[in-house]
Amino acid sequence: MRPFVYTQAQNPQEALSAATANETAKYLGGGTNLIDLMKEDVERPTELIEVADLKFNEIKPNSRGGFTLGAMANNSDTANHPDIRKNYPLLSMAMLSAATAQIRNMATNGGNLLQRTRCPYFYETSMPCNKRETGTGCGARNGMNALHAIFGWNDHCVAVHPSDMCVALAAIGANVQVQQANGQLRTIDFSDFHRLPGDRPEKDTNLQPGELITAIELPKPVFSDHYYYLKIRERSSYAFALISVAAGLQMQSGTIANAGLAMGGVAHKPWKLTDVEKYLKGKKPSQSTFEEAAELAMKDAKPLEDNKYKVEMGKKAIVRALTQAYERGA
């Protein structure tokens, strides 16, 4: 590891001031991703600002009839919280499919949103990667890309976002609360929080320099009966998704009143299927409806050399997740 300064923030203002004063500083939550990346020499912050003690760890009802997830609450406590299990079982299911129990015990909710891609070119410092080192090129574009994007990529970057939690949040629809460097609060819609690579693949999110995530706001729960998180992976635990699908259905007298649908492992950000959600609204659930939804979802997929399997796998996964979601509550 490279030498760095360690700063323990006692309150949000201290954290924000420290971050404003040093543009190569990083906030430290659970450290489950950042510390690994520092050991690998991928992340090279000159200062770590410890924010784990800032009391943003509550899980409580919010004014919108939903719930607030504190940014510093850990993934285990969040996923296993009785109110979350009851009202947002889709979120619990997704979160508990991620990583390992040990990692979930350390990982924070805010940190989960900020975890970086698992693209091997990003990790290996001797290889080209625009995300790690601007202008070096994308090694995966013409290299090994079986695990990479089929939506929203470009020649600068074909990486995918690794989170399971974020896929469920995209399906549910959430807001991210952040505190700006000047102390002001700002709300970011979850679908605007993460970015596509564009010409700035080094930027994963739309956070401004120094901004600190304080909470994730969940809307009034509507998918607590019909939900499913399907994660296709090589082993039963501690493996990132090849493809994942978060599906939530709100049923009203046999008809889909609302659908929440998002995919993981397919794009630089959690891939919310807004068009498919609209398509499903008002439909009666059936195999053919779900198959058409899957076709619609994958209509614009652009697979790379090694990940053509993801198109077929994605369709199968959507049909299965919607079917399971529907049947679960039936």
Add this chain to the structure above:
Amino acid sequence: MKTVKASGIGNPIDRVEGHLKVTGRAKYASEFSVKNLVYAQGVNSTIAKGRITSIDTSEAEKQKGVLKVITYKNAEKQGTFDKEMPSFGLTTIAPVFQSREVFYYGQYIACVVAETLEQAQYASRLIKVTYEEEIPDIHLEKNKDKAYKPDDQADYSRGDMKAGMQEADVTVEQTYTTPNEHQHPMELHAAIVSWKNGKVKMYANQQILEQATTAIADTFMIPKENVQIITPYIGGGFGSKLRVQRHVIMATMASKMIGRPVQITVTRQQMFTNTTYRQFDEQRMRLGAKNDGSLTALAHHTTSHTAKNLQYYEACGTVSKMLYKTPNNEVTHRLVPLNMQCPASMRAPGEATGSFALESAMDELAWKLKMDPIELRIKNDTQIDLGADKPFSSRLLIECLRIGVDKFGWEKRKMEPGTNKDGNWLIGYGVSAASRRAPYMKTSAKVILKLKEGTVNANVQMDATDIGTGTYTIVAQTVSEYLGIPVENVKVEIGDSEFPVTPGSGGSWGAASYCNGARKACENAIAELKKKQNMAEDEEVAIVDLLERNNLSTFEAEGTAEPSEEYKKHSVFSFGANFTEVWVDKDTGMYRIKRMVNVGSAGKILNPKTAYGQIIGGLTMGAGMVIAEQTKVEPNYGNFITRTLADYHVPVNLDMANIEVVFLPEEDKIANEMGVKGIGELGITSVAASIANAIFNATGKRMRDLPITPEKLIAAEIESDVM
């Protein structure tokens, strides 16, 4: 009570060293406290082929705590290979920093020595290297024209293969591939080395001490007696710690140069690039059989790769020479030199991969014949090893298969694939035969008896190692058995190259060799004590009485056990059969191993508990071969792009099924006097094919390229002859 047998061999006692391990008191190589210790960090090349044109170490050398940076510029001259492309053997030298040349990605090009590990690691990142880069050979497919026959053992034939295929009613001709895999023991490779007055003492996790001291001595061109290796505990090796790897040489060179003890620990990433691996194997199988299932021909051709300056081939075809009765047989191995690290032994080298190909092909043949795969194997059983032209010392393969059929409930298997369903699941059963050579080698041990207040305690010393297998426990049980004292009164001292010589741990020969060596030392002690009293050799007397009659409070004896003439006249193998039930999701490509039954015949079981541990470890490794294990090579740069245990997927607990392990009661007295055979690798060899065959039975998809990942399964077509 004069004799105590309860803790002797055959009893499932807990590991005698168990408490030390779970309380952290068992010391592994990097845990010894040595005064004045400094730390070394290896630096890896970032090209696969070329030469270093400049290496700037000035920034690194300026850093606080940095004591030395070693490169080809200041490294001392070391031993050289005596020929081009030598075989990568157990005593092969491992010279470092001898030239500017780079042969593979990740080759060590420098070593930083500093007061702390952190200082060494940080400084290692400040070294600036430029290269004259050449295009490396990294694709087996593109370089097949360079394939060569590695040595005389690589080819074998009997009968007339062509005639055998013509005579057949049914044939199978298919190619199977297995990927690069890494051993990845939990304990990282590590060494603490002190060079003092031309003598080297090191704590290093080497599986075979006698051979490792030779390799180190020859690399530094010093007498072997000047090298001592101590390694009381090893946290797994799986073949990667058989040979001396270059970090040991770097640390030794560093200690010699700076005059202080040096610790080096290989990182997990370097465990990919610098501590060997199993190479990719492409196995072409050709089988012919009569309608009644009798084999008329069997050929097994393996093409693989090796390094540019060192050769190792995985003997995949071994199994096809001996497992079945076929008059016409052909086995070849070819190697293609690539700009990659030299591969080496990993977990049942040859058998694990070779059995996957052979036992998959046998399943394909059974399907074509519409014959039960169990019956096909029984039909072709042989009690003679036709490849070696010797009888087997014992071979209970048929019994393993028959007992497995009962335990597993094989009769519920449906012959037609894809017909056993439960909701979204397709259910399949698969079987595979297992065989693994059970070598036994010359082994010496010393036993030191101490009599105090009517109680005899024994210390046994040998340069054996415990790689997590249970050596301490089974040797203690052996001494307990042959001296007739409680196991608690036995102290096993191993893992020091200055103790009597053993063949070390590897190739599944450890248990049989170590225990017979210890037995011989005990028998010699008793015989010598009887002789002093002019007692008859067969007179029964307790060891405590013997010492008392001799008026001795302490007594030492040595013994050496070695293979008999009978052993040499036979082929000595362990056998087994593995049964697997898989549930395959009809859409997503995911599957679950629901359960496995493994039946083994491996001679006398010294300790059913440690033996069970060996088999479930083997089954897990075998499942890993199928589920996900593979190290991918970047096609443009030639590096292993799989570089942590987050991307190199070994099975997790959730992946492993309900496992039932059965050992057939057996004592193979031809194998050795105790009737013991190896089981370390037996468990691995049968697993991959049994899972792949079960997947075929479930889906009708024949998966010939490991690992079988969801992406491959979803893309695979159902075989054309499946309804």
